[in-house]
Amino acid sequence: MRFSQKIGKTSFRDSIQIDSIDEKLENRLWNTILLNFFDEIGVDINHKVNRDSDIEKTLQVIWQDFFGNPVDEIPKNIQSDISARKFMGYIKEWFFRSQWYEKYDFLEFLSKLDLQYFELSFTEECNNSLKSEMSAYRLVDGDIVQITSEEEIIEIEExxxxxxxxxxxNTHLKTAITYFSNRENPDYRNSVKEAISAVESVCKIIVGNNNTTLAPALKIIEVKHKIHRALRSAFTSIYGFASDAGGIRHSLLLDDIEVSMEDAKFILVSCSAFINYLKVKIEK
Structure with missing residues (x-):
């Protein structure tokens, strides 16, 4: 964990890659493209591309349909076969100078080719790379889909x-963000624990009883500050999730489910929104 994360100076917005791709993610995506697409379909820079082969047809599709280049300008060797070395050199040069969104366009294009013709593990490996480097995007059925919205980030920042x-x-909330956004070793289980602890802490402060727990505190807040019963029930249920799933508030059990990034993000955003909601209610 970096020092800036430990002291809360790295924001959630900075941790999630939305409008950019950093060098580490860029390198990881290139490795995935190289190893899990081109190597898997049989592109070898040390050998020629056989005419009328599936590899030749795939490279021609990429050259014409993605890059929009003239077919007679595709890189060739002296025997007039497509040069795999020159072709891959062209793609690599383009990839590392392209804009972040153009890189996602290329991932989409290759993913659709994979799903339609090859059925490799390319999409899965891309998503593993995107998830590991905290990208806000995933490949779903060949399309890039944003899984972290601007509204969610604003809710957490507020x-x-x-x-x-x-x-x-504030300490619990910052800790939840730190656990969630640690790219080297994310701890989703403890992120959920800290997020729900942030809600429990604010409820204790509102009712003026540091010895209470979330459920009874919410019942008092429901009456005193006129919050809807459904909201109280919802966060009581989330507290139950935090107590049961994945051994979050207790030791792990054999049948506990693993807490995923999606679980942790949902809890973090929901708890942040509820803290914002409670602050507005008590100020009225």
Whole structure:
């Protein structure tokens, strides 16, 4: 974990790659393209591309349909066969100077080729790379889909600002973000624990009882500040999830489910939104 993350100076927005691709993700995606697409379909820079082969047809499709280049300008050797070495050199040069969104366009294009003709593990390996490097995008059925929205990020950022008046709440929330956004070793289980602990802390502060727990505190808040019963029930259920799933608040059991990134993100966004909601309610 980097020092900036430990002291809360790296924001959630900075941790999630939305409008950019950093060098580490760029390199990882290139390796995935090379190893899990071109190597898998049999492209070898040390050998010629046989005419009328599936490899030749695939390279021609990429050259014409993705890059929009003239077919008679495709890189060839002295025997007039497609040169795999020159072709891959062209793609690599383009990839590393292309814009971040153009790289995603290329992933989409290759994923659709894979799904239609090859059925490799390319899409799965791309998503593993995207997930590991905290990209806000995934490949779903050949399309790039954003899985972290601007609205979700704003909700978390507002919660950090709103909770700054309550040190325990703010600490739990920052810790939840740190666990979630650690690219080297994300800890989704403890991110969920810290996020729900942030909600529990703010509820304890609102009711003025540090010895209570979330469920009874929410019942008091429901009556005193007129929050809807369904909201109280929803967060009581989330507390139950945090107590049961994956051994989050207790030791792990054999039949516990693994807490995924999607689980942790949902809890983090939901808890942030609820903290923002409670602050508005108690100020009325």
């Amino acid at each position: 919660a950090l600002v709103n909770s700054s008046i309550w040190e325990p709440v």
